[in-house]
Amino acid sequence: MGRWPDLVQIKEVGPRDGLQNEKKIISTADKVNWINMLSESGVKEIEYSSFVHPKWVPALSDAHEVGRKIKRKPGVKYSALVPNQKGLELALEAGIDGASVFMSASESHNKKNINKSIDETFPVLKEVIEEAKKAGKHVTGYVSTVFDCPYEGRIDPDEVIRVCDRLLEFGVDDLSLGDTIGTAVPSQVGQLLEPILKRYPKEKVIMHFHDTRGMAIANIMTSMDYGITRFDSSVGGLGGCPYAPGAAGNVATNDVLYLLHGLGVKTGIDEKKFQEAALYIQNKLGKVLPSKSLAYTTAQL
Amino acid sequence: MGRWPDLVQIKEVGPRDGLQNEKKIISTADKVNWINMLSESGVKEIEYSSFVHPKWVPALSDAHEVGRKIKRKPGVKYSALVPNQKGLELALEAGIDGASVFMSASESHNKKNINKSIDETFPVLKEVIEEAKKAGKHVTGYVSTVFDCPYEGRIDPDEVIRVCDRLLEFGVDDLSLGDTIGTAVPSQVGQLLEPILKRYPKEKVIMHFHDTRGMAIANIMTSMDYGITRFDSSVGGLGGCPYAPGAAGNVATNDVLYLLHGLGVKTGIDEKKFQEAALYIQNKLGKVLPSKSLAYTTAQL
Secondary structure (H helix, E strand, O other): OOOOOOEOEEEEOHHHHHHHHOOOOOOHHHHHHHHHHHHHOOOOEEEEEEOOOOOOOHHHOOHHHHHHHOOOOOOOEEEEEOOOHHHHHHHHHHOOOEEEEEEEOOHHHHHHHHOOOHHHHHHHHHHHHHHHHHOOOEEEEEEEOOOEEOOOEEOOHHHHHHHHHHHHHHOOOEEEEEEOOOOOOHHHHHHHHHHHHHHOOHHHEEEEEEOOOOOHHHHHHHHHHOOOOEEEEEHHHOOOEOOEOOOOOEOEHHHHHHHHHHHOOEOOOOHHHHHHHHHHHHHHHOOOOOOHHHHHHHHHO | OOOOOOEOEEEEOHHHHHHHHOOOOOOHHHHHHHHHHHHHOOOOEEEEEEOOOOOOOHHHOOHHHHHHHOOOOOOOEEEEEOOOHHHHHHHHHHOOOEEEEEEEOOHHHHHHHHOOOHHHHHHHHHHHHHHHHHOOOEEEEEEEOOOEEOOOEEOOHHHHHHHHHHHHHHOOOEEEEEEOOOOOOHHHHHHHHHHHHHHOOHHHEEEEEEOOOOOHHHHHHHHHHOOOOEEEEEHHHOOOEOOEOOOOOEOEHHHHHHHHHHHOOEOOOOHHHHHHHHHHHHHHHOOOOOOHHHHHHHHHO
């Protein structure tokens, strides 16, 4: 026991990965209030929106305005998702500390998601990564479906490594490995992290779990066993699963905080203030979010 | 990796621990159908009801009739909760393979729950345990609030051991250690299991987690790290939390099966048939149960 780290870095992806899968559109003013509440709670990194074309993600069509209006708290890194050169330009105008690029480890999922083969995607991301680095920005490479693909099933760790190698070669600062459909169990996490951590320093590896089958907290424990100290998570488990309306999405930051603080791991986040930010967006969305610890708090109010 | 056992024994407690906390009363005929579906799915042990006075648990006032009407599948152990001598007599009449007695490791919780001090509870349980053993029945001792108490906070493992020692001395065959309010994180599981497993063989120890804050699956992983191979769980996470209406209760058997089968651990349970039994009771209760893997399945229907 006692294998967990002293400190864990959490990137809050609720305003982006969370809201992009929600049907209800949140007003720009509410998003700005909410993101400010998140930074006030002590969150050190927030993915505040996506500069993907509004046609694809209408819920985030105000990315530019949100970026302009949020109060930039010193010490907090504000990042955004950028799909291509055009998206990066808009993001730079709106103000970002970091840019996140994305692609899949699975050929079929990549094709369905960004309408290009993996090999066709590489040159697009290479250009974005190089431009973002030239502009002095931190760049994270999201790799999705690293465990299972809804079309292809189990993904070989070698397929994941093939994509990671190229993204690092293009200049990304770190990699966020996504269990996009929330199917992984701890043994799969180990089977992927073993070869990954032989190849890359652990500081470059972020784990991004979805809680679709309730396995995310156990997968985070296992990742920490392997030395991982960086995780993406979403306020209240916001986000749902695009493949099954009503099912859970990103692992809830609230549950992650309950786990980590209970283990004595520091995050720098004030749980009570964070809870308030979660209740704020839950109220705006008008539905109970999937986080069990948030549900417990809500039920007691 | 690969620390988990080949085989795990699951006791399905939904018909008892689950239903006793649900507001909606399920008809006897529906309970019987449901319990028969559970045994058909391959569950080897089912706690089918409680012989606590109906005044305290009106949802289970038909315990006797349920016990008489369920189809006894060979190889399946049917047990029931018995609070005292009177309850045991009724349970024996209705037919049980095993009797479960219960008390708390926390003085205040024991007092609130069974209106007696811990020392006053011992002679009552001693009599029941001895009578049940004389009748040739398996006896399990539930010890609740082994990690935290809603009134006293953190419970010292020595307090848990004090109660376990007496129950074993009275003749219980095994102990089920309950995270009654679902607050424990994996470090607490380790801190309790270390002294417990120095004192008792692991075969005698069953872990009984509630998923109130979403930690149960991680706690089960940690318990398996310590060698535990027996768990209580409830169909769909049925049961809720008596301290916070709307919050999650027992860990969902569906999620436990997803974890274990994903790890390659055998349970003897057919996941698909089990899912059908979960959908059956979810439909009868008319509400979505807390299990995330069940929610995913339900959302796809």
